[in-house]
Amino acid sequence: MNTATKMGLVSLTLGWILVAIGHGMGLFVAPAEAMMGDVGRILYVHVPTAWVALVTFLVAFIAAIGTMVKDKASWEAFMAASVEVGVILNLLLLAQGSIWARPTWGVFWTWDPRLTTTAIMAVGFGVVLLLRSIIEDPERRRTISAITTIIAFVDVPIVYFSIKWWRTLHQDFSSPETVDMGMVLPLRIAAFGMLFLSVGFILIRSQMALRKINADNAAPDLPDRPEALVLNDTDNTSSDPTREA
Amino acid sequence: MDSIGQGMITGGWEYVWTAYGMTWAVLCAYTAFLLMKTFRGNTGAAPQ
Numbered sequence: 480m481n482t483a484t485k486m487g488l489v490s491l492t493l494g495w496i497l498v499a500i501g502h503g504m505g506l507f508v509a510p511a512e513a514m515m516g517d518v519g520r521i522l523y524v525h526v527p528t529a530w531v532a533l534v535t536f537l538v539a540f541i542a543a544i545g546t547m548v549k550d551k552a553s554w555e556a557f558m559a560a561s562v563e564v565g566v567i568l569n570l571l572l573l574a575q576g577s578i579w580a581r582p583t584w585g586v587f588w589t590w591d592p593r594l595t596t597t598a599i600m601a602v603g604f605g606v607v608l609l610l611r612s613i614i615e616d617p618e619r620r621r622t623i624s625a626i627t628t629i630i631a632f633v634d635v636p637i638v639y640f641s642i643k644w645w646r647t648l649h650q651d652f653s654s655p656e657t658v659d660m661g662m663v664l665p666l667r668i669a670a671f672g673m674l675f676l677s678v679g680f681i682l683i684r685s686q687m688a689l690r691k692i693n694a695d696n697a698a699p700d701l702p703d704r705p706e707a708l709v710l711n712d713t714d715n716t717s718s719d720p721t722r723e724a
Numbered sequence: 725m726d727s728i729g730q731g732m733i734t735g736g737w738e739y740v741w742t743a744y745g746m747t748w749a750v751l752c753a754y755t756a757f758l759l760m761k762t763f764r765g766n767t768g769a770a771p772q
Contacts, residue, residue, distance in 0.1 A: 484762060491755060498751075502744060511732075518736035521743045528747070571750055578743045582736045676751065683758045 487682030494675030501527070501669025509665050518582045525575040526653075527670040531677045532568035535561055536604065536635050538681065543628035546621060552692045553685075555621050558628055559692075560684035562607045564677055569601040584648065592641040593649035600638055603631030617695045 505523025512519025539561035545554035576594065577587040588594065607627045614620040642649050655663050 480762070488762075491758075495755075502748075506740070506744065514732055516733040516736060518733050518739055520740050524743055524747045567750065567754060571747060574746060575743045578739050578746075582733055582739050676755075680754065680758065683762055687758075687761055 481686065483682050484686050487679045487686070489679075490675045490682060491679030494672050494677075494679055497668050497672030497675060499672075501665050501667075501672050504665035505669060509662050510659065512662075515583055518579065521575060521579040523665050523669050525572060525579055526666060527673040528568055528572040528575060530670055531673040532565055532572055533635055533639060534674065535565035535568060535677050535681070536600070536632060539565055539604070539628055540632040540635070543625040543632070546625040547629075550621075552689060552696065555625070556685045556689035556692055557681070558625060559611060559688045560681045562604050562624075562628060563684060564680045566601060566604050566608060568673075568677065569597065569604065573597060573601060589648060591648045592645040593638065593647050596634055596638045596641050600631070600634045603634055604628070607631060617692065621692075 502523060505520050509520065509523070511517050512522075539558055542554055542558035542561055545551075546558050573594075576597075580589070581587050607624050610627055611620055611624045614623060637644075641647060642651055658666075
């Protein structure tokens with residue numbers, strides 16, 4: 480087990496402890512929200528997930544640039560891991576938000592700018608994962624997934640600022656000055672917990688991805704055309720005018 | 725859910741438990757996936 484994996488395991492352990500404390504406080508210690516009542520407790524899972532998802536995509540973006548500039552497998556592995564973890568958090572935050580929206584807005588989903596851009600973000604980075612799974616050539620996979628990650632990241636600042644740029648149903652930014660300390664503390668603990676979890680996920684997943692990338696790079700190049708593998712067929716191939724070149 | 729749109733929302737714990745339960749289920753499942761792959765030495769690659 481290498482250092483990155485060990486650090487990942489430490490981060491995961493710390494993350495789970497903080498998440499358990501933060502969520503426990505959010506459920507049983509924090510006061511009910513003035514308007515939302517107990518439903519407001521969903522925010523102790525939703526908000527940290529959203530923050531950390533955006534940070535994770537920022538890491539993916541930096542790793543994608545590193546992949547393009549340095550052309551190293553370690554950068555690519557870091558990018559692939561960050562995108563995967565980011566997509567999981569993104570889907571999670573969409574689902575949490577929908578569950579919260581039903582009792583507070585009356586609907587599970589509405590085409591609000593914040594919600595719509597967040598859904599686009601999930602699709603954009605989901606495309607990166609899809610491309611990585613279907614492109615077999617390691618060089619093309621590295622370049623195309625890095626470019627796609629950079630393109631997908633364009634939506635991340637739009638998600639963040641969407642509540643400022645458009646009139647939106649989604650809440651504005653909160654500030655610790657306007658939120659009761661009994662609510663800020665579990666939110667912060669849960670946020671750091673999710674951050675450590677995300678770091679642990681990325682570190683461990685990137686080592687798995689790195690092993691696969693190195694294995695793919697070490698594999699011998701195969702010919703593009705299956706017929707080129709057929710032995711003792713050279714004469715027939717060259718003499719057959721109907722055969723595609 | 726007892727009331728919507730009339731002052732403070734009351735009840736709604738079923739939504740709270742659903743959100744927390746789903747979050748923990750997903751995070752636990754991904755943690756278990758990573759730990760299994762790490763300790764079994766699997767690359768995560770599809771079988772050839």
